[in-house]
Amino acid sequence: MTEFWLISAPGEKTCQQTWDKLNTATTRNNSLSTNYKFTIPDLKVGTLDVLVGLSDELAKLDSFVESVVKKVAQYMADVLEDSRDKVQENLLANGVDLVTYVTRFQWDMAKYPIKQSLKNISEIIAKQVTQIDNDLKARASAYNNLKGNLQNLERKNANFGNVLPKNNSEVAFEYPSSITVQYLVGNAFFVSVVTRVNYNDWMKTYETLAEMVVPRSSSKLTEDQDSYLFNVTLFRKAVDDFKHKARENKFIVRDFQYNEEEMKADKEEMNRLCTDKKKQFVCNIFFLGGGGNQLFGSLNFFLLRTPQFLPPVKKAFSGPQLGLKGGPLVRWLKVNFSEGFIAWIHVKVLRVFVESVLRYGLPVNFQAVLLQPSKRMMKKLREVLYDLYKHLDSSAAAIIDAPMDIPGLNLSQQEYYPYVYYKIDCNLLEFK
Numbered sequence: 001m002t003e004f005w006l007i008s009a010p011g012e013k014t015c016q017q018t019w020d021k022l023n024t025a026t027t028r029n030n031s032l033s034t035n036y037k038f039t040i041p042d043l044k045v046g047t048l049d050v051l052v053g054l055s056d057e058l059a060k061l062d063s064f065v066e067s068v069v070k071k072v073a074q075y076m077a078d079v080l081e082d083s084r085d086k087v088q089e090n091l092l093a094n095g096v097d098l099v100t101y102v103t104r105f106q107w108d109m110a111k112y113p114i115k116q117s118l119k120n121i122s123e124i125i126a127k128q129v130t131q132i133d134n135d136l137k138a139r140a141s142a143y144n145n146l147k148g149n150l151q152n153l154e155r156k157n158a159n160f161g162n163v164l165p166k167n168n169s170e171v172a173f174e175y176p177s178s179i180t181v182q183y184l185v186g187n188a189f190f191v192s193v194v195t196r197v198n199y200n201d202w203m204k205t206y207e208t209l210a211e212m213v214v215p216r217s218s219s220k221l222t223e224d225q226d227s228y229l230f231n232v233t234l235f236r237k238a239v240d241d242f243k244h245k246a247r248e249n250k251f252i253v254r255d256f257q258y259n260e261e262e263m264k265a266d267k268e269e270m271n272r273l274c275t276d277k278k279k280q281f282v283c284n285i286f287f288l289g290g291g292g293n294q295l296f297g298s299l300n301f302f303l304l305r306t307p308q309f310l311p312p313v314k315k316a317f318s319g320p321q322l323g324l325k326g327g328p329l330v331r332w333l334k335v336n337f338s339e340g341f342i343a344w345i346h347v348k349v350l351r352v353f354v355e356s357v358l359r360y361g362l363p364v365n366f367q368a369v370l371l372q373p374s375k376r377m378m379k380k381l382r383e384v385l386y387d388l389y390k391h392l393d394s395s396a397a398a399i400i401d402a403p404m405d406i407p408g409l410n411l412s413q414q415e416y417y418p419y420v421y422y423k424i425d426c427n428l429l430e431f432k
Contacts, residue, residue: 003373003425003426004103005371005373005423006368006421006422006423007420008355008367008369008420009367009419011365015366019037019369025388030384032374033372034372038368038369040107040352040368041107043114043350044117045364046119050119051118054119054122055355055358057122058347058350061125061347062351062422065347068129068133068340070429072132073428075140076330079329088429090330090337091334091337091341093338099426102370107346112346118353122347129340132336139329201249211238212237213234352368352422356420382417386417
């Protein structure tokens, strides 16, 4: 399971006794959870008024940071598309997987100096994550525009199949689920789509659908599993009548004006957009010791156009002299997911500290513990924890069953327990 419970309980004579008591009740006797000591540094307490106000602010900050982290993770999955099974291995915090980071948590003194007040630390985190959120919106907008332009071009071509005439008398055409029939009239083409079962009907009737259809002018150019490709010739003045009769015979007619320059420009634009899109996430291979640039430049050029060969190439080029790096968008997502997730866990720590001081009082004396509940044992674990700590708040059971607003604590009805509790769920992806 990737769900953790970050809790705190007031210290007995020593915090070690608190840990031993909890560990015995939940792990040694009945294996309800795997427990980890969670170290919280000596943060500045401040005044009671500040702590009460900060409790509400941290709850909002917690939700905001979590939402940004999830957005970055989800966008990573969307960008990688066919490589979604590899997304999880890119979602790291400080270079390690999320479970390892959480269970071995250490406060980042450089980013969040503990000499600062709790409010200042929370503002540092809020500013940092807001910047990540704004950057994500900008990068996502640019990438989505690129992707949208590419889809528009693909949709434009799909209206007539994948049409790109080689010259004025030959058409390379595919229509994925139908028979396709094309008529050449000077430089004007139109497409008649015929279901596969009507192939014989077409061959029998196309000459008589209108006057001035050139006899025996329809010929099959190519075929695939689902469709045939025909050409046919008729005079321009017969086009309208032919379209009408074709529709009556369930041959769907679409106009297509052949413009060789426009088609060539569309194809070049599509190739450019495809290349730009792939550059955002296709890995580059580089030589760590210098040299070999020509070889790897050619290899990267190849991978950019054939990304399906990336996994075996990555495996082949994983020696000590070679390195791999993702495209710019994926690199940004990886770095900022890590930054966001680290910030999120620090917010959780701030919340545990503030709520513990508000509940248990001064001097600061509590033990924070990270529990990873065993599968299907959450209810039992909750009962054991309640039995351990119900003396801290005799009204806790009633509060769980009845709504109660506790100023400053900002705890929902379902989340209030005699001990301080926050959930950390490392499963941040929702695959569609």
